[in-house]
Amino acid sequence: MVRIGVTGRMGSGKSTVARRFQEKGATLVDGDTLGWEVLRLPDVREAIAASMGPDVIDRGGQVDRARLGRVVFRDPGAMERLNGIVQPVLLRRVREVLEAPGQGVLVLDAAVLPAWRLEPELDGVIEVVASEDTRVRRIRAARGFTDQEARERIQGQKLPPIRGARRQWRIENEGDRAELNRRADAIWEEIESLGRSGESGSPA
Structure with a gap:
């Protein structure tokens, strides 16, 4: 099995990427x-x-x-x-x-994955990023927060950098859902190739 972590700060779109992989056939584990x-x-x-x-x-x-x-x-x-x-x-x-x-592929959707220091135990880690203003807008739309509440949540989310990942991808998500899906799909093709080639470092 190929085990992939998807991480990113609140409002980055990481869960959208993880669900996209689920649509492609991955088993999704929601942190x-x-x-x-x-x-x-x-x-x-x-x-x-x-x-x-x-x-x-x-x-x-x-x-x-x-x-x-x-x-x-x-x-x-x-x-x-x-x-x-x-x-x-x-x-x-x-x-x-x-x-x-x-x-197949198991996807762990977890914002705090870097804090858990699980990177070396996975076959790869995907980081989804977006500007603070973009994330505030998304959080307000999704959760009904005020601007201040959204920024407080963002500022309260302290995460260390990713370290020790066997493979690492980065998705900049400032566009629309279609653009994000295209970027996720390109990475999915690479993930699938890991399984086909047997490059996964995890036991089956």
């Missing part, structure tokens, strides 16, 4: 979905409530995503505490998925 599954684990939920306060827990006893987001994106210390609680559990789950045997 955000795995993350929210981890938040539902009782031990994790209790640790978050103890660290962030009871207000981030809703009436049903689950983590309130909107409230938690408002807390951590405005407070770097809170984000660090949250990562300390969630990241070890989440990384174990991600590695379980990556190490499972399979065929």
Whole structure:
């Protein structure tokens, strides 16, 4: 199996690229979905409530995503505490998925992939980038945020550079969806060739 990571900051279009690969036949693993599954684990939920306060827990006893987001994106210390609680559990789950045997192409869609330092464990990493103004516009349109809220989310997302990737691609996404799809499709052809040639560094 060929294992590819897709990363990029909020509003860059990384998930659009990942879904494009899914349309082409890849198995898509959404890092955000795995993350929210981890938040539902009782031990994790209790640790978050103890660290962030009871207000981030809703009436049903689950983590309130909107409230938690408002807390951590405005407070770097809170984000660090949250990562300390969630990241070890989440990384174990991600590695379980990556190490499972399979065929074809597996795509991991994860903004924080560089922070996880998973690059050497993948066959390649794609970084999707866009200017801050472009990302603000997209975030406002998609989530209904104000300009200030969108910029706070962007500024709160601190990510290290990609390091140690076996292969690396970069997509600049300032255009429309059709242009992004064309660029993604060109990379997809290269990814498919890795599987055909047996150049994948991951076990089948």
